[in-house]
Amino acid sequence: MIEFKNVTKKYANDITATDNISVKIKTGEFVYVVGPSGAGKSTFIKMMYREEVPTSGEIKVNKYELENIKSREVPYLRRELGIVFQDFKLLPRLTIFENIAYALQVIEKTPEEVTERVNRVLELVNLVDKKNNFPTELSGGEQQRIAIARAIANQPSILIADEPTGNLDPETAEEIMDILERINQGGTTVVMATHNSYIVNEYKHRVIEINSGRIIRDEEGGVYSNEKANV
Template identity: 55%
Template sequence: MIHMKDVYKTYNNGVSALNGININIDRGEFVYIVGPSGAGKSTFIRLIFREVKPTKGTVYVNEMNVNELKEKQVPLLRRNVGVVYQDFKLLSKLTVYENVAFAMEVIESHPSLIRTRVMEVLDLVGLKNKARFLPHELSGGEQQRVSIARAIVNYPKIVIADEPTGNLDPDTSWGIMKVLQEINDRGTTVIMATHSKEIVNTFKNRVVAIEDGLIVRDEHRGEYGYEG
């Protein structure tokens, strides 16, 4: 599913983000990526959907060598990787339905399939009754649910969530986690970067801790392991 071997990443400004990452993530796993700010978590995640390329080492995602992909092949990789952002990244002038449908339209799905699938995922995230609302008419938690629906609408094999509860209150965060957990229970691999001690210690999953660009801990059903 995801395989990284001896992965290093140094940015053009000289910042060394990853310093020799080795990891395997299997299909259907739920993995938390934890660690201090600036440890390399975001770079780790961005490598998976080829937002950045490694300086050294190899990254395989769904049996594709991410390093060697041509630019025209990157969209194919990303069709199988749904991304949930902390700041939602919804299109403000489109309705909830249209925001989710847009992800299917860009890959030229059939209109009848779009109608069926969009309502299906909105029902999954509990927003079927708000399909015609605009983003500004929703709460933060509801906007994050739309972001999740958009990320999963094309049946990705992997969902990446970068601090998906970072801007949400605790009660709303629990709801978002239950949605992500249900997606994982249906067989989708979920990789989530988080600073939430409460979430990691409550929703038990694999925990991978990154510090100074290195994996320092990798535990099945682990604890958060930091103050916070």
């Protein structure tokens, strides 16, 4: 569960990224966060995993109250989250298997657990045959599928995806969405920031639209129009 209460984020240059936002995302939901560039989407997303800290207001993610969380507790918060970025953030000198395994080794999983979980998530994204390749040997779509596999290897309760289809062609974007749908159907909460109106309108879920730092719309199965979207 994610809950924002009267959350405002102001930057040093007096830009207000989010303005008194209040919203609740329930366990198991799939939610799109949409809006134009500069609307505050990324800040809204980053505050969920405490990459950004609000200027005022309250944020609760699962059992953690983020306005009161101590720095040493942040890694434990993030263990409950999976995070997928538009630019993949794979480690180029590690194989695909090693990239996913690294995320598990950091939290001290046994070698047997690491191997079992890596193979399981590679099966989910249909890339078992690529586990000994390096990231540069994969297409953009394959790299994004690996990034998703890495994000869910620790079985997070919440998956946060920031523009996961932004650099992908339409067919590959649909493949990524099919994977995210399966993850959500397994009980994982999915929060996805996107500009892609085709995806939002084709794969119906709750839509939270942000503009000028405020939530201007929040509706189940809402449509989205963006003339600059990938279609």
